[in-house]
Amino acid sequence: MSQPKSKPPLEPEGAVPKAVVNRLSLYLRELLRLVRDGHQTTSSSHLGNLLGFTDAQVRKDLAYFGHFGYPGIGYRCQELIDAIRRILGTDRFWPVAMVGVGNLGRALLGYKGFGQQNFRIVAAFDVAADKIGESIDGVPVHPLDKLTEVVRQQRIKLGMVVVPASSAQTVADKLVAAGVEGIVNFAPVTIVLPPTVNLVGVDLAMELEQLSFAVVNRGNVVPANDD
Amino acid sequence: MSQPKSKPPLEPEGAVPKAVVNRLSLYLRELLRLVRDGHQTTSSSHLGNLLGFTDAQVRKDLAYFGHFGYPGIGYRCQELIDAIRRILGTDRFWPVAMVGVGNLGRALLGYKGFGQQNFRIVAAFDVAADKIGESIDGVPVHPLDKLTEVVRQQRIKLGMVVVPASSAQTVADKLVAAGVEGIVNFAPVTIVLPPTVNLVGVDLAMELEQLSFAVVNRGNVVPANDD
DNA sequence: TAGATTGTTAATCGATTAACAATC
DNA sequence: TAGATTGTTAATCGATTAACAATC
Numbered sequence: 001m002s003q004p005k006s007k008p009p010l011e012p013e014g015a016v017p018k019a020v021v022n023r024l025s026l027y028l029r030e031l032l033r034l035v036r037d038g039h040q041t042t043s044s045s046h047l048g049n050l051l052g053f054t055d056a057q058v059r060k061d062l063a064y065f066g067h068f069g070y071p072g073i074g075y076r077c078q079e080l081i082d083a084i085r086r087i088l089g090t091d092r093f094w095p096v097a098m099v100g101v102g103n104l105g106r107a108l109l110g111y112k113g114f115g116q117q118n119f120r121i122v123a124a125f126d127v128a129a130d131k132i133g134e135s136i137d138g139v140p141v142h143p144l145d146k147l148t149e150v151v152r153q154q155r156i157k158l159g160m161v162v163v164p165a166s167s168a169q170t171v172a173d174k175l176v177a178a179g180v181e182g183i184v185n186f187a188p189v190t191i192v193l194p195p196t197v198n199l200v201g202v203d204l205a206m207e208l209e210q211l212s213f214a215v216v217n218r219g220n221v222v223p224a225n226d227d
Numbered sequence: 228m229s230q231p232k233s234k235p236p237l238e239p240e241g242a243v244p245k246a247v248v249n250r251l252s253l254y255l256r257e258l259l260r261l262v263r264d265g266h267q268t269t270s271s272s273h274l275g276n277l278l279g280f281t282d283a284q285v286r287k288d289l290a291y292f293g294h295f296g297y298p299g300i301g302y303r304c305q306e307l308i309d310a311i312r313r314i315l316g317t318d319r320f321w322p323v324a325m326v327g328v329g330n331l332g333r334a335l336l337g338y339k340g341f342g343q344q345n346f347r348i349v350a351a352f353d354v355a356a357d358k359i360g361e362s363i364d365g366v367p368v369h370p371l372d373k374l375t376e377v378v379r380q381q382r383i384k385l386g387m388v389v390v391p392a393s394s395a396q397t398v399a400d401k402l403v404a405a406g407v408e409g410i411v412n413f414a415p416v417t418i419v420l421p422p423t424v425n426l427v428g429v430d431l432a433m434e435l436e437q438l439s440f441a442v443v444n445r446g447n448v449v450p451a452n453d454d
Numbered sequence: 455t456a457g458a459t460t461g462t463t464a465a466t467c468g469a470t471t472a473a474c475a476a477t478c
Numbered sequence: 479t480a481g482a483t484t485g486t487t488a489a490t491c492g493a494t495t496a497a498c499a500a501t502c
Contacts (some may be wrong), residue, residue, distance in 0.1 A: 012444070024440075063484095071476070107330040113430075182438030210427055212317055214408075216315075270459065286461065289461090296461075298458080298461080302460090
């Protein structure tokens with residue numbers, strides 16, 4: 001409670017809602033585009049308009065982590081980019097492990113977007129003998145048996161599960177046992193992990209379901225004229 | 228306002244929060260697994276426990292759409308599956324158009340999970356001459372020029388944008404102009420559509436960013452002991 | 455019947471927005 | 479200076495949870 005000499009840099013006071021962190025990623029993506037287009041500064045209302053949020057929301061989200069703006073001016077784009085990167089942790093390099101070298105796995109190995117945010121898949125794993133030893137897009141494919149060893153050795157903290165639903169839980173458990181602390185699960189199945197491990201699920205069919213619902217219920221959202 | 232003879236079947240009274248529809252998809256996925264494992268019935272607390280939700284939430288979500296349960300018994304799995312499918316619209320067949328036959332696009336063409344929920348990519352589009360004419364996983368690859376014609380003719384209502392960020396907006400506009408009413412955008416860029424068109428964005432790097440944030444802020448979430 | 459579980463209302467909790475003094 | 483825009487507080491809105499009568 002004694003007056004702090006310098007502000008603690010970029011860590012939030014208390015818990016941050018998931019939705020806020022999600023929007024932070026969107027702000028970052030938009031800011032990068034603004035800089036590419038030659039913008040030096042932006043404002044909460046400008047950034048909000050671009051993404052469909054209110055200006056108040058933009059300011060509130062950022063205020064969880066510090067004072068990044070200049071009253072009367074707005075935000076300097078590059079400065080805010082650097083700040084959000086520090087907040088998200090993408091100012092440092094993140095090696096990623098991927099399990100499952102099927103169609104989708106191969107596509108992820110070649111995906112350029114990861115590197116731009118400082119993620120790199122450095123090791124892939126599969127059980128199929130014919131895939132092992134291969135190097136795809138420069139990423140070595142190891143036998144699943146080697147998972148613990150490789151993940152430990154390279155201190156990999158993030159993993160992607162790209163195996164069939166039937167083996168997703170087992171694979172996720174192995175990743176966690178090897179020290180992984182965050183997992184993206186592409187298998188269309190619920191997996192359960194210790195509360196200390198972070199989990200994001202991407203179910204491609206579910207995304208389409210959200211759309212078919214919306215299309216079927218078009219216009220039904222408003223109270224509806226009775227006949 | 229005259230008393231209705233029979234209840235309107237599976238349409239909500241008013242607006243349904245997005246989060247509810249999302250959970251509906253999760254319930255469906257879990258119910259399908261329960262049936263596969265031989266369960267006949269479940270309950271709101273059973274289903275909730277499996278997914279990490281409260282029993283009240285499960286009941287409330289379903290109550291938006293009707294009365295599907297039996298007091299004292301719970302829910303009959305197959306019955307609830309059928310109901311949720313009608314709600315989501317996946318009781319009918321949905322032809323889908325995909326634009327962009329790169330690595331990720333090819334992987335999506337081979338993805339089995341869509342068919343199980345009654346979605347099928349029936350047409351793919353690209354600008355690259357060497358890809359056009361090809362048939363990948365049974366899906367014809369058309370020149371982008373043919374988009375309007377094919378989408379109109381087959382009355383396609385759902386589209387997937389799997390092109391580079393620089394062309395995502397243009398491609399999405401074309402899909403909308405051709406009659407598509409829902410789009411999944413895999414390009415890492417914000418796209419803007421008329422409010423009548425539904426949009427879901429999947430940004431793979433953003434998913435990892437959510438995890439790096441969580442890993443970096445581990446333990447920092449609780450109020451924090453000051454020193 | 456007693457036990458279980460629903461659908462729904464009221465209470466709680468959390469997130470978004472509006473408003474404005476402080477600042478450049 | 480006047481105009482613009484921040485950070486933050488208080489008000490509003492919406493979503494989740496608890497509780498319970500009704501039901502099987």
